[in-house]
Amino acid sequence: MNKREFMKRAVSGSLVLALDKFPMAKEGFSQPAFSFNTGVDPLHIREASHYSETAKGVKCKLCPSECTPKPYQEGNCHTRFEKDGKMFTSGYGNPAIVSVDPPEKHHLFHFFPGEKLFTVGVAGCNLVCLNCNTWNLSQVSPEKTENQKILPEEIILKAKEQGCSTIAFSHTEPVVCFEYLLDTLKMAKGNNLKTVISSCGYIQEKPLRELAPFLDAAVIDIKSFDQAIYEKLNAGKLQPVLDGLKVFLELKVWLEISFLVIPTWNDYEGKMAEFCTWLSQGGFKDCPLHFTRFLPDHKLKNIQTTSAGTLEEFRKMALEKGMSYVYVDNLPGTGSVNTFCPKCNKMLIERKGIKILTNSLSAGACPGCKNKISGMWNN
Amino acid sequence: MEENKSYPVILIGIVVLVFYLATYILSRAGLFRKVVHRKFWNILLLVSFSVCGVLGIFLTFQVNYKWKIPYLEEITELHVDFGISLFIIAFFHIFWHLNYFRKLIRAGFDSHESESSGEIVAARKPEKKYADLTSPRNFKPESHGVLFFLRKKFFYPVLILGFSTACVQIILLREFLSVFYGNEMIVGIILANWMLLCGLGAWLGRSSGRIKNKSSFLAVLHVLLAVLPVITLFLLAFLRNIIFPPGCMADLFQVWFFSFLLLFPFCIVSGLAFTVFSVMLSEKYSSDFISAVYSLEAAGSLIGGLLLNLCLIYFLKPFQDLYLLLLINFLASVFLCFKNQSKISRYIIPFSVLCALVYPFTDLDSVTKKLLYRDQEVTFSKDTPFGNLVVTRNGEQTNFFENGLLLFSSGNISSNEEAVHFAMVQHPAPEDVLLISGGISGMFAELFKYPVKRVDYVESNPWLVETAKKFVIQKIPEEVNLVSLDARMFVKSTDHSYDVVLINLPEPSTTGINRYYTNEFFLALKRVMKPGSILSTQLPSTVNYLSEEAKKINAVLYNTLNKNFLNVLIIPGETNHFLASDSALSPRVVEKLELKNIPSEYVRYYLIDEQIQERSEYIMENIKGYNIINKDFEPISSFLQFDYWMSQFRTNYWILIMVAALILGMIMLRFDSLSFGLFAGGFAGSSIEIVLVFGYQVIYGFVYQMLGILIAVFMAGLAAGSLWGNRLFPLASNRRFAFLLFVLAMAVLICPVALEFLNRGEQNIFLAHSVFFVILFLAGIITGTLFSVACCLRKGSIASASGVNYSADLVGAAIGAIVFAALLIPAKGIWFSCFFTVFFTLVVALINFVIGLKNKK
DSSP states (O other): OOHHHHHHHHHHHHHHHHHHHOHHHHHHHTSOSOOTTSSOOGGGOEEOSSEEEETTEEEEOSSTTOOOOOBTOBOTTSSEEEETTEEEESOSSOOSEEEEEOGGGGTOSSBOTTOOEEEEEOSOOSSOOTTOTTHHHHTSOGGGSOOOOOOHHHHHHHHHHTTOSEEEEOSSOGGGGHHHHHHHHHHHHHTTOEEEEEEOOOOOHHHHHHHGGGOSEEEEEEOOSOHHHHHHHHSSOSHHHHHHHHHHHHTTOEEEEEEEEOTTTTOOHHHHHHHHHHHHHTTOTTSOEEEEEOOOBTTBOSSOOOOHHHHHHHHHHHHHTTOSOEEEESOTTOSTTSEEOTTTOOEEEEEETTEEEEEOOBTTBOTTTOOBOSSBOOO | OOTTOOOOHHHHHHHHHHHHHHHHHHHHTTSSOHHHHHHHHHHHHHHHHHHHHHHHHHHHHHHHHOOOOTTHHHHHHHHHHHHHHHHHHHHHHHHHTHHHHHHHHHHTTHHHHHHHHHHHHHHHSOOOOOGGGTOOOOOOGGGGSHHHHHHOGGGHHHHHHHHHHHHHHHHHHHHHHHHSOOOHHHHHHHHHHHHHHHHHHHHHGGGGGGOSOHHHHHHHHHHHHHHHHHHHHHHHHHHHHHHSOTTOOOOHHHHHHHHHHHHHHHHHHHHHHHHHHHHHHHHHHTSOOHHHHHHHHHHHHHHHHHHIIIIIHHHOOHHHHHHHHHHHHHHHHHHHHHHHTOTTHHHHHHHHHHHHHHGGGOOHHHHHHHHHSTTSEEEEEEEETTEEEEEEEETTEEEEEETTEEEEETTOHHHHHHHHHHHHTTSSSOOEEEEESOGGGTHHHHHTTSOOOEEEEEOSOHHHHHHHHHTTSSOOOTTEEEEOSOHHHHHHHOOOOEEEEEEOOOOSOSHHHHGGGSHHHHHHHHHTEEEEEEEEEEEEOOSSOOOHHHHHHHHHHHHHHHHHOSEEEEEESSEEEEEEESSOOOSOHHHHHHHHTOOOSSHHHHOOHHHHHHHHHHHHHHTTTOOOOOOSSSOHHHHHHHHHHHTTTOOOHHHHHHHHHHHHHHHHHTOOHHHHHHHHHHHHHHHHHHHHHHHHHHHHOOOHHHHHHHHHHHHHHHHHHHHHHGGGGGGOOHHHHHHHHHHHHHHHHHHHHHHHHHHSSOOOHHHHHHHHHHHHHHHHHHHHHHHHHHHHHOOSOHHHHHHHHHHHHHHHHHHHIIIIIIIIHHHHHHHHHHHHHHHHHHHHHHHHHHHHHHHHO
16 A cells, blocks of 8 residues: 555545544434434423325425424424424424513513513524524524423413413513423413413514414514615515514404614614604504514624613604604613603602512502503502 | 536536646646646546546447436436546646647648657656755754854844744634634644645755755745735635625535645745755855744744734734734745746746735625625624624624624523523512623513512623624613623632522533533532522523434533533423522523513513423433533533534535545554654644643633643643754764653643642643743743754655655644544543543553664664
């Protein structure tokens, strides 16, 4: 064997060894990204709803992405995968986050203030936001995260044990674990618990209509009011989200809208004015609108935080455009978290951060002018 | 293709244009014939046409006949990509044959045959043979002294080449780091690209014997060396927010590709110039001048590096530095034109004068900053030794960026409160506080809510404090004693002791920052902490979820703190705050604040004790099982932080690594034992440089000027070694080459021994510095001598010897920079890394020794 041959053999041998040694390499070349033999408890795998079989394979009909995953591959959301001509979900009963929070933590200001939410979040998301603050959960399948095993009936039990009146699906995108979400919501309704989702609203109309009757409230996060930005920042589309908002309104689900203001991406005055006008003229004027401060996260690290001035300016603009309740969230020291009566401007709920200092609402109305304040209230 | 996804027209356009210009320039320069250039593009045209056409046919079958072709949808994108490149290449093609088309229109089809046949005949003409391609090489020792070089003005352009290359490398590297995330891997990738491309340039120059008028050619290269850095730096800022989403970090592959494209023109020209200079000077003085040119280039680099690091960086902005380089290179070019009386001077001189006159009227520094910081008013920008400092305003908010990363914004109450209150509230009466970095962001207002009597505020970057004072983020109270010093140095030298130590440094993403997260540093801190005092440091937040990568990095810091303190508590917030003390610690910070009646806008109203406690317990429970600790010379935290950072991109890097290994393997297949030796020499040389610079930072802290001097000492050794090595010409043999490699391996082995010795206890500062200088100088001398001896041993023409040797040396240094600095030291520590280099160098030395024995027989 000459030197050249020796080198050739050494290089090819090393490559074979490298391929064999590293599971990532194996995955990339030959193995399916998902298989039943990779340690996922079959308990968390269910046949998915909302998909159709096409000549090309299965097609997901849950969100507007309409993925057509190849055999044993995941869709964009990382939770739904194809096997033997059927679509399955791997996000059933295995949340990675479980917590007890006040509603304000999830941008819910007009929904039973002072009560507690039992919140769960399953890995996966159907958007790919450059600024995601749960990126290590949202961009992977539940197969790859450390999860808790909590089936719907256990959620109900635990929520009651912890004195929570509401079950919430938040922290990550609830739509992608649709089957788990729907079963839990149905069960919660049967147990006199209230239900909430905090979502990006990226869902098709049919599954949304199936879900909405079991929902009391939804917080929908609008990423921007510009299709091009939606695509570049989040890899999604704006129109289906706006259509979804109309469905929530039609089906009378209590709706609060949040908007994370990211400098240089979605903080243009013109677009914001357009958005506020669209909301107030589209029947959403009584839905609380939350402008949230951006903090550098995930891939958007080379960008500044949103200034207090910008947020307060947008709040003022939204009020001028006819929105009744506009808040600034995640900005310590601001007074724009208080609820005022849109008619007499009396302060009704005084907040600091996510804590309520005083609540003078009387039967969901302003004690001064008796104006009914939109929302779901406990007093 | 998704509905809204756009096709990469600009990217493909730029790539094709850059490569077209490269092959065009090289063909015009005579490195290969014009017909080769055309053949190359004809082949590319054929490939583009074929791929585009075949995929088009497949698409037709699918649409018309409903064929089910697997993966067709994915490769349809290729159809369009190749279509775009087809269009662009066809465009050049039309220009080549413009005359033909013109004649076609004017005179009909008759001219076609004669023209095309003429071209074929021309292509088959026998190649002209040049004498220097085969001539034996001479060596005249009398023409290799320092005085000889000083007397010969032709050598000054070589010094300028080294000077410019070193300065441009430093400037561009700093700018790349302020545009991308600056961890060691990114630095390694950019440096590796730099050296590989310079190596490629030198290798391409191995045919430079064919160039008739080398002096004119070099004059043109100097013009390019003057102009290209300006274009590169401008394109870096201009394309940053076009190619990448604004404010978005790029992943490793993107950084590699982007830096490769941008550095390509300058580095190729720089490498090419080295070889052409070697050939031209060797021809002119009828002696082998490869290692002399190597030595002069190193001397130029030494002067450039010192001047820029010790002087220019304090006074000039990047484009002003480049203007200086532009003038120097124009002078070199004009000098070469005059000496040669070449016709090209008619173009070069007016062009140089015009550029030199116009340039000062363009404020490119401001323009590029505006391009980089979109929608913000850039109110201040300064290049400091610690990196580029930029202050911007949006509305009433002031933002401070260092190397492109947001340091802090004014009014960021949440991070200031977390950084102060989580730790301060644990102490019954904190009076003496040591604050390491971050104070000017607004922390003093929070600190003085406690009965604090003295704050020692250590900020290693004095420009940061000065700038913050200018923009009045916060007035620094009188009780604050501001110290502009490396924190490790301060902790070593202070006599004070403290109740609370607050560390507000970025995560340990580099081995430099890792120094503040090690066992040795915490041990030193404990010496200045009073009994029952509290230490606080931080890592990125895992408040929502603790991934596998995050677990490891949190576990290592926890273990390292736990080795020195009885209690360690993690409080997750916007960052994970690690509190360490020998007294009890409590996660119920809200309750404690309320009890002490400390006013707060964030902690008391946004956080809930029960949630903090639950999350804290969850994190601490889940990080059990990793028992590693972080040490000065085994900086595992920086490796884990890199792993965590990489996990954001979810790219399968093993494929990339294997492709890189394959390419490297293919390059190595072409290596003979000498090239292997030079590769190992480059690798070992760069390993010594890196390990000593790293060790110096660990022991004496970050002293920017000193880093410049350390590298300069190595370069001086390199220059002296290659010059002195020439004297060995008559004695050169494979066995001596092997011996030099052996000595180099021993020099690598000395490094960790010396560092461990110097890091133990107080050593005489003069002696300690001498150790660094001596090892670096010796390593430089051996590497330089190795190059000279290899040049003596290499058979063949000057051009080929120079190109092949220089490229092998640079490839070794490039691989050394990336593997040693970014992987081996962080993952395995200095001992393993040095042993690895020693083993590799010794194996190569042995191969050369055996060959030497054979030759003797």
